[in-house]
Amino acid sequence: MDATGTSAPGSYPQDSLRSFLHAIHAEPAFRDVRGPTARIELDHNLKRYVFKALYFHCVARSEDLAHLFPEMTTHYPTFQDVRDTYDQEDTDFYRLYSSDMNARHSFKHPGRNCGRKFKVGEPLYRCHECGFDDTCVLCINCFNPRDHENHHIYTDICSDFTTGICDCGDEEAWKAPLHCKADESEAGSGSDSESAAAPIDDFEFDASRIESVLAQAFDYYIDMFNQNIESLPTFTKDITMKLRELVQEKNDAEIKQFLSDLKYRNPCLTRDLDNDNHVVMIYNDEYHNYSQATTALRQGIPDNVHTDILTSKIDSEGRAMLKCADNVDELMAGFFAVQTNGLCATLISWDEYIHQEACKYIIQWIAHSLSIPNANFQTVFRDTLGKVLCSSSNGDLQRGPRATDVVNKYFPNKLPESYTHRYLDQSILDGDNKIPVGYHKTLPESSLDAISNTINKTEPPKNKTYANTRLQCLLYFDNRFWKRLRKDIQNIIVPTLSSSLAYKPVFCEQVVEIFNHITRQVAYMDREPQLTALRECVVQLFTCPTNAKMIFGDNCGYFIDIVWSVIDIFVDFSKIENGSLVWQRVQKTNPTKSYGISLKQGLYTIETLISKVDDANKLLRPAEFISVVTLCKLFNSAWKIKRKEGEHVLHEDQYFIPYLEYTTSIYSIIQTIVNALVNEGCDEALLLNAIRLINTFLGYKSLTYKLVHDSHEVIKFTVSTDRVAYMNPIHTFFSFLIENVPLIKAYETIVYQDSSALPPVPLTSDNVDPMIVFKEQYENRVSQNFDFLKISDFALRSVVLCSQIDVGFWVRNGMSVLHQTSYYKNNPELNTYSRDIHLNQLAFLWEIDDTPRVIYNLLDRWELLDWFDGNADFKETVYQDKIFLIVQHFIAFVYQILTERQFFQTFESPHEKKMSQIKNAIMYSLYAKPLSYSKLLRLVPDYLTDNTSNFDAALNEISIFKEPRGLADNGVFKLQESLYSKIDPLRVSNLGNEFEGSAAIIKKHLNKNKKNDDNSVILQPQLVSVKHMDEGASQLGAFTRHPIFAKIIYKLLQVCLDNEDGTFLNELLHLIHGIFKDDEQANGKSSLPDAYLSKPISNLLLSIVNSKSEIFSESITSKADFLLKKMISKRTEEVFESLVAGFGQEYVDEYKNKKMSEGVNLEETERERKRRLAKKHQAKLMAKFNNQQSKFMKEHENEFKEKDKDDQLEEDGDVDMTAEEKTVEAEDFTCSLCQDEDDDAMFVVPAYHDHTPIFKSADITDPDQFLSKWNGFTNHDSGSVRLLEEWYTDLKDNGQDNTRKVFVSCNHHIHYGCFRRYIQKKRFSTTAFICPLCQTFSNCVVPVQKSISTTNELELLTYEGPMSVELNDYIKTDASLMNHIEPSLVQIIDDCQSFDKNFHKSIKNPRAGVAYILAGNWANTISMFEIASRLDANSNGVFLAGKEQKFKTLKNMLIFIITLVQAYGLPGNMDEYDSEYKSENRTEPAYLNKLFQFIVKDCLFHEESSVQNTIVAAIYAYAMEFFAEFLHRNPFGALLDMEWQHIEEYHAFPPQAPQAIASVLSHKMGFFSKYNDISEEHKIRVSNLAYTSFLRHLIPTLRRCLIMMKVMQLVVSDVDDEPFTLKDMNIESDLIPDEGLSLRETADKMVSLLTNYSSVEDIVTKDNLYFPYDQEYPKDIPHEFCGLIKLVDLSKYLNTYVTDTNAIDLVEENMHTRNSANRLDFKICLTCGVKIHVRSDRHEMSRHLAKHCFKSFGAFLIPNSSEVCLYLGHPPSFIYISAPYLNSHGEAGRNAMKRGDLTTLNLSRYEHLNRLWINNEIPGYISRVMGDEFRMSILSNGFLFTFNRDPRARRRVPPTNEDDSDENFGEMSGEDDDFYSDEDGEEENRFRNMNGQPGEVRDFFQIFETVRNAMDNGENMEGGVDLTTPFLQLFGPQFRGQGGDGDNEEDEQDNDANPFQDPENPDNDEPRTSW
């Protein structure tokens, strides 16, 4: 049909284009065959040729091209000029430069939908609130964050596998009108851009001209491919065979004729027998892998020697030329050879090849046109493209050559005259070049009354016609195109048409018309079925409601046609079994897997359409309903299994997988239909008719019966011997439908088989089952055949089967049956198990006139009837010893029949029903333990969570949220305590858990606030009251009161007592409890079923109560007691009579007395009892009233305590940010390895010695720096990062300087001897190992000594002399001990190269100097400690308190220094060493804390100075330099007013400088001329600022001095917890008084404590400071930043990075990254703030650190996954932790962002991360998380992991409070140490506390050890040896991609030759790159 209304022009105004294209082969440049290199050039030229010609024809005048391409420089007067330049690259005017495109921002799409296809790396945005469903997406150009404030936005990053187009502008996709960002950016930028945009926009392109170009191009294209049948899978083989035949006959003339007849022809290309230029083309397929393809290609002897290029071209393009020749004979051999391995090849003429390539470029040209950023052009072009595609070629095609001619001539048997579908079966157009007739089906009226067991009668529709448009031809030819061309075509058609308002419906209708054709082609005639255009069409078209409405339209029959197209394919793989047609696994070989693809595609299509239906009644129309059910019923009982006996199955077949797959889809189709019916409501008559229709299918099976007890006919079937099916989707569907109508009506419909003539519903009085009344009244009209067991028995079989498999009765069938049934039974989405129960409940309700028959059938199906009848002993049934377990299942099932009432329950509204279901699901998921939000969502079925606000509301109502507290945990939800009483462990909702365990948990909670024994709690069966149920279900429990059923109960109780086995007794008693309760509901509170009295059940209960305690558990006896009491209270006399008869009076009296003593009077009358209860109730009320207040308090107190306890448990193993560091006991000198306290041996602690990133230089004159106060950890919420050049240059250049090292230690003591053995055993080195106790990464050891108490009173501040010598008195090392340990010291120093490589190499007296090096590091470590403490609130008040671990490390370092001085003397003059650092042309020394360095070194080593004098000297010297420099550098002009204003605005006013200092400053100003002209007031401002700046820069050093003093005191005092005092003041607590101190007071106080001066000014204003010794002042002191040092600021909301990246100011690391502004695959370096994009080699992080940032370690935020990657340079290692953001559900990490929740920065988490970073603890954290993997990383220097393509999954810190996370975390091995072998007895003994396991991985490490030693002589890794590259080749494939799993590698290693046997052999030059 011609949907556009306008007919294409009869003749084209420019026919020239058509003839130009027709003649393209004749162009000299393309005419002749040529070799591979020349062909590449031809390619380029041909493209140019085609592009230029097409663009040229699109415009009237060639100069108009400039409107499309403003950068165009060449002008072409005529078309000939354009043609002539095809070989000149510089004439490609059409090339677009991205800069140009970006600059003009013309992504606008006015008046149309965006339809942009996503590019790799770009985000696609979905909005939960705005989008209609998940398929609605926006591109980055269109997505406007302002449209979606507070919405749930979730993103995907587009990869090669994601497809889709932007839906911006499509009103059907969005619930609210959106404001495209592309439009806004133009409007927002105001007038400037208007002028720039204007000249581009106003040119009007000529639509008719473009239409003519497109029409001619497409007609040429379609005609060309219509003739091209060689590549069709239906012909390729036949043509080859024909040729082979002819070649064998040597019939040259015939060959020529044949090839010529096959050849493409057009008016300019007639078939010319003499032109013998031919080519062999090879096509891609899906069943050859790379190496097979390569081998096959070689056999064809390609003319390109680089077979791999050919192979990859075939892979990417979909085809390639094998060779070409001017003589076809040369090609024949290769043509045949290449096909022997099954490759697809065609032999075509060279001319045809050129035309095919030209066609390819036409399509590429259209794609190119669609990307031109000119909105006007786009509008015209897209519209015209739609018009041309959606109209027919107007007869041109029909007049052209046809493929049928050549087929008829050579393959006449392929087109048998008689067969209607002969053309479609060959995938060609018919004799008129039109779309051939498809296999359409409709259902005639006569087929609409019932559903056949096979297939209802269908007939072909009359007068089926097709539009025959260009579009339909292109879709019909889809299987002829090669891969790339196919994708290109789809990419121009689908996005353009489906985003066009005008053409989308036309497009859809045309696809639907030939849906049958395409589906068949995909299934039977496609080389690459997964590339089918149908897929994208379905996604883009069928999800659109308007299109769906059209498809479901009243008279078109499209939906039915689609369903039958799918059914037809399934039927091809079906067979009739027991009278029913069922699907069968595909057994034909199907290398392309096309059947599977087509079948899945078909099911997806139907589900999609159903989900979009606008009116649910349409699905219930008989034709539609029967069609869908026909498809579904192919899977009803399609998969059957049979129990195996005898031998255990050896090979488990996997045939069930396709059944499971397809049946799951079928279930999901059914669920979708039911959702539509329930959510939208439907007509009851239609629904009843649907029930009737299904009944015609299910209710009329012919089944065999057998007679039981002479009068009851039960169905003859044995689950354990017959072939049995468990998946019956139609049964499930039936249950769904019945649930949604009143039961009576459903019943009537079924028994009458006539929904239209229903008798009136009988009126019933109370307590009379309407079902019975109904039966009585209408007995004569009931269909005699009706037997509901015929339906319900199938459901029963599934249940029995699942149970039998569960208990291990099918063990010989192997594991697969277990997986199958547990998938079936436990899959909440399928919801099948409860449907099976429902059908069995209906059987009891609807066959109520013969309950015994249903009970017997039940017993028989469970294979328990023989036992029940006494024909088999309990232990001698088929189940043998499994009988107890099977009965357990049986009881649970009966209980569920009695209690599962949700399908009968009546609700006010569907919403209420849904909410009840949601709450139920949440309750049963949460009761066992608290869960995080995501985890809970996973446990609750999808159909309950699709509306999150309902879910959240329900969750909120029934649970309590607990906030996360660790760095890696999530917030969790906890079930409210009051709801535990509502949980019934025997219900289906608790199916996954075992009864007793669940019961214990529930009882524990119920008993929480009482002090009773948990077992005294009696769990109540949960029964929905009859009041809230469909009245047709009121007698649901009747069967349990039947004497036969009571007999079952009796016999089961007896079995338990006889066997003294309580396996199922818990469940059985609970069932009895349920039966009693149900009876009370049905027959009144005092009722007890008679059947339970006539059997002496009470006697059995008493026996249980009085049984010996070891026989039954207490929960059993107390429940039995409870039941017995219940029976007694109701029917006292009868029960006691029975008891006395059974046990004698005495025994019963004893029982009575016992109860009396418990306060229970068993014989009181009902009246007495009531009175007693009333009294009790009253008393209770009073008590409650009185105690309410206090009880409330108490309860909450309990809750509080309990909470704390829980939290502690949960956070086991996590870093608890809130808790203070754990206090370590005073000096625990116990070896971590041998646990000895051997005093004589030297102890060491592991330490990590590395550079620190925290030193930052300052601008002392910048008020923003020195006026910002410390105020705890802060973050600037904009997240914008301003790069401070100097800092990062310094970080990069000086970050690796040896003077910038610090120490971190876990302080775990180890004997040095033990340590050496440990290193050796584990093959570590002394410079890279992990602490054996805590796994912290360490690279050196620090020897430690005990302090001892002496009587010496040392005045630390005033003692004159080197502290390092003086303090020696306080540690234990005496001279003899020193001799003992000195060799170890040497070893330690040498191992780590004196802690400074350069020094180690260059200095003459290294050992004495080491103390000096260490003093520098000690000063740095103190500084680090001081900087970290700035994050504390009230930092100056608390920085010395607590933090024992850090002080311990400092103390150990100091003792090390002291020990070194004792051993080797004072370091002496180190000027030489220091000057080395000055000589490197630095403007500033690497250490910025020079002032403190000076103090430390002077205090420790200076022969005469005292600590206080040194500090005074330092302050004085610094002040002099500082003031001079401040005045010199101060930019006064600006400071005067502007700057002052800024200060007033943002900061507290700087304090007044004291007079004395002001005059010093004033005096100094006199030296600078620039102060001459400024006013006094300004001078005062300057001096105030200078003073303030000085204090702020001085205070860090003063704080460091205090820390130093405390550490010295720690050495002096032998008790750790002695408070730190100076001048009799407790500094830790009293330094800053409660009322606080000003800046000046703080500084003065510190000075007064540290020196003998009382204030800073006292020191500074001393004219001539007197030093009692020859002191050199420190000089050229650098300025260190005095503010907060931290990682970069982060945006307040993580979502902002994802949805509005460009709103946050970030710097790109690499300005040249392609498309960077649009990409979402970036990380942010938290050290420097730059944005880095994913590199294809995934080394973006390591490269960034190495080249642009602080090298040692780093942290990166990955916004898209809400994670932070912690990265360590040596050994290369990394882990992922949750980003410091939490969503509203308290979740962090990947779960936090998944659903688009607003995710907010959690300051304390980020602060914690900052502290890790500042304290150099990131490496240790990484190693502890990685555990064993880190050990591997050390030993392999990390290169193992570079193989690992996606290590992320394994190296993620798991949430600590979720035990079974499914995200496959790496094993977190804590203490487990699997490394020690038991080969060495002594060693084993020594390390006896280790969990020893044979060292399986040892050999593996031996290899690394060997290599490592070979490479670097066992020295430090810093030697610069790049271990990665040369190693790659040495390892076999077993190392690829599995790094972490040592055991596997070990196993394979043993089988393989040692890859290091010949490391000298570098000859192996063929790199193994195939991976």
Ligand SMILES: [Zn+2]
């Ligand atoms: Zn868009």
Ligand SMILES: [Zn+2]
């Ligand atoms: Zn848009």
Ligand SMILES: [Zn+2]
């Ligand atoms: Zn939104």
Ligand SMILES: [Zn+2]
């Ligand atoms: Zn030891």
Ligand SMILES: [Zn+2]
């Ligand atoms: Zn440790």
Ligand SMILES: [Zn+2]
């Ligand atoms: Zn960085």
